Amino acid sequence: MTVTINHYLIASLLLFSIGFFGVLARRNFLIILMSIELMLNAVNLNLIAFSRRLSDLTGQVFSVFVITIAAGEAAIGLALTISLFRQRKTLNVEEADTMRG
Amino acid sequence: MAGGALLTGTAGWLFVVFAGLALAAAIAVVVARSPVHSALYLLLSFLLVACIFILQQAEFVAAVQMLVYAGGIMVLFLFVVMLVNPRTVQTVKSFQHQWDVALLLFPIFLAPFAYVLWTDKLPDIPANPDAFRMVRGKIAGNTEAVAWSLFRDYLLPFEIASIFLLVAMIGAVVLGKRSLEKMD
Numbered sequence: 001m002t003v004t005i006n007h008y009l010i011a012s013l014l015l016f017s018i019g020f021f022g023v024l025a026r027r028n029f030l031i032i033l034m035s036i037e038l039m040l041n042a043v044n045l046n047l048i049a050f051s052r053r054l055s056d057l058t059g060q061v062f063s064v065f066v067i068t069i070a071a072g073e074a075a076i077g078l079a080l081t082i083s084l085f086r087q088r089k090t091l092n093v094e095e096a097d098t099m100r101g
Numbered sequence: 102m103a104g105g106a107l108l109t110g111t112a113g114w115l116f117v118v119f120a121g122l123a124l125a126a127a128i129a130v131v132v133a134r135s136p137v138h139s140a141l142y143l144l145l146s147f148l149l150v151a152c153i154f155i156l157q158q159a160e161f162v163a164a165v166q167m168l169v170y171a172g173g174i175m176v177l178f179l180f181v182v183m184l185v186n187p188r189t190v191q192t193v194k195s196f197q198h199q200w201d202v203a204l205l206l207f208p209i210f211l212a213p214f215a216y217v218l219w220t221d222k223l224p225d226i227p228a229n230p231d232a233f234r235m236v237r238g239k240i241a242g243n244t245e246a247v248a249w250s251l252f253r254d255y256l257l258p259f260e261i262a263s264i265f266l267l268v269a270m271i272g273a274v275v276l277g278k279r280s281l282e283k284m285d
Contacts, residue, residue, distance in 0.1 A: 001113030
């Protein structure tokens with residue numbers, strides 16, 4: 001089995017799309033956060049594949065930065081989750097509609 | 102479809118297995134009803150993606166992925182799942198009511214990606230496996246090579262990332278503390 005960059009791009013595209021669908025379609029705030037992590041993981045997969053394809057280390061360094069951002073985002077997102085749950089007793093994003101116009 | 106092969110033979114099949122399982126785990130994350138199941142499938146997906154990184158000679162990134170994602174972020178997720186008792190948040194329908202519209206729009210979202218895939222114009226660079234191990238002209242390890250790049254070429258982004266983490270930490274503490282005070 002010969003794997004080219006296109007196989008990597010397709011795998012990463014599917015992973016990103018699954019995460020994107022999760023963000024759009026789920027109601028549970030926690031699972032929306034997990035879907036965002038899936039999307040960031042797909043970006044990392046692309047960075048690593050292009051790093052190998054172009055024989056350049058920069059892609060690996062950038063994916064370390066992406067993981068850093070993901071860690072910060074998870075910490076803030078989970079703090080918001082706890083805040084939301086304490087105030088509303090629910091994690092359903094459709095019920096958090098105070099700002100609805 | 103220009104471009105050299107990244108993996109051949111057994112390694113290629115391993116990629117197919119890991120990528121297929123990672124995608125299956127990702128689908129399970131999105132469709133699972135219980136957040137605990139979602140978190141565990143997410144862990145599986147992270148570990149499989151780390152295996153793919155190892156196939157691409159990114160050993161350091163694979164180790165960071167396992168430590169930070171599988172170790173740190175997943176523990177955080179499971180903590181929060183325990184804190185917000187999942188039995189009280191179990192809703193009748195787990196998808197929003199427009200989920201069918203989202204599924205319909207999904208192919209339109211795919212179209213630009215497919216266009217980019219079929220018009221691949223990457224330069225033909227010969228594969229150089231040593232590029233990920235070279236430090237100042239000598240063959241060292243992947244971790245050393247990443248460290249040299251990170252602390253010399255990307256020192257400013259590295260420092261900015263550390264400030265970002267500090268801001269995120271303070272923000273998380275403030276958000277968590279305020280909601281605890283409201284609770285009492």
